[in-house]
Amino acid sequence: MSGDYQKELLSRLELLLLPAMNSRRWRRLQDCFGKSENIFSASVRDISVGANIPLELAQEIVSRRGQKAAEEQWRKAEKSGIKILADFSAEFPPGLKDLSDCPPLIYLRGKISADIFRRPAIALVGTRRASEYGRRLVRDFVRQLVDWQVLTVSGLARGIDTEVHQQTLNSAGITVAFVGCGLDIVYPPENKKLFQKISEDGAIISEFPLGTAPLRENFPRRNRLIAAASLATLVIEATADSGALITARVAAELGREVMAVPGNVYSVTSAGTNRLLKDGAHLVTRPEEIEEILPAVQKWLKENPSARRQETAGNPSLTPEQNDIINILRANPEGLSAAGICQQLKFPESQIFSALLQLELQGLILSRPGNVYILK
Structure with missing residues (x-):
């Protein structure tokens, strides 16, 4: 890592560790001052007025000059095998840059190569109260996606998310999990072994600093990353108030394709997917239909004949x-x-x-x- 890269990364990290800082405010600061290190040498007035930052936060930024919180966070991450990546890093998922509030930094735990997101990635999401119908759908769709060497993306939550990650690993595929807490915390706790396995064979990503608890308000933010990192979102099974619908909404806003599997009209765990279909989501009942819907997958399979790995079918x-x-x-x-x-x-x-x-x-x-x- 070059000295300039690390210097910029640590300056960003110092800012983003402030509780009142967020991606949008950081972007305004960047537009106004350029490099993050320039922000710390600015006056309270220049920060507050020039970048439209609340006065209290501007004062806090100035008071952080010479602080070492970022270095401590960096050492903790390095000790735990966690990478901290800026949005200009080659390993930063390119789809995240389509977000108006793209995170300036992400934390990544895994052993995947920098070019892994060059292959198509499909988000598969759904209810925490997965039925046997939903689990069977995951098995069928994941097997086909792994056969195509497509990345699966989900949120490591209970239910459908857990099934997506587990079935991908069972099929010797690569899966990426976005989480709503720091990467030094396993949530839900019963997924500890799965968390470790994904870290070994895929990647776990978060925009939240180490030590961040899995607070309720973090999960909608996590969902937007799932949608942005993926070529398309497939909702397997979802209740009317499922967080998976947030992922689908963000995907649609970003111009990504949204797909859903129809379900029993009397089942609460299908109310959300059936509503998505009424609102215009692609109806899919077979994994092969994903290829028909997504030209990028068609192109990937045409250019990579080996992507049809019969041994995993x-x-x-x-x-x-x-x-x-x-x-x-x-x-x-x-x-x-x-x-x-x-x-x-x-x-x-x-x-x-x-x-x-x-x-x-x-x-x-x-x-x-x-x-x-x-x-x-």
Whole structure:
């Protein structure tokens, strides 16, 4: 990292750690003063009047001269394996720059390469109260997207979001999670293992500083990042007041395509998706329809023939649970216990154990001591 880059990044970080600072105010300061370090050498009057910043905040900015909060935040991030990226970094998701309040900085935890967002990214979002219908839809759509080597994007929330990330990893795909808290906090707490797995094989991104709690007001802000980072948003299952509808609205405002899967008119978890369809969202019932709707996906598949990875596609001769087990073991070549497989799948345990037995009899998997299974 060059000295100029780090200097600008630390100056931005020092400003953005102020509680009253936000993206829009920072943009006004940038328009007025250029480099962030110039802001700290300005007077209270120049900051307040010149950049239309509240007087109290201008006074706080001036009082922060010489403070080291940013350096402390930087050290914490570095120690935790978290990158802090400015919007001019090559690793910054390009779609976020379409937002009028694009975050000046993001925090990224993961091992993905800088060009990962050059491939299409599709947001899949929905209710925290996912039904078996919604979970099955996620499995079907995610398998196809992974086959196309398309990124899946979601918000790591309970329900549909969790299913999206888990199924992508099970299918050996790449998934990106945007969260509404600092990256040193796992929320919801039961997703600790999933959080770690995404960090290893994909990325977790936040605009919130380390230590930021998962406050209710943070999640609509997180949702706008999900929409902006993605080529299109697919709402799988959503209630009438679901946060997924915020993601869909932002996507539409940005000129992104919005898709929804129809649901039972008597189900509360389909009220939101059915309303989106009435409002003009693309109706999709099969994963292949995404390709028909999105020219960018068509172009990607045409230019990248290898993107149709048959080895991750479902085997039509196998049951859904058998295909899921094969994909899970493909993502865990060292093997996985039966308990570990059951933990990742939503099928009843009796079905999973039956599927394991059938796969072993067919010679597709092997059992090892300790009730551990591996691909043959």
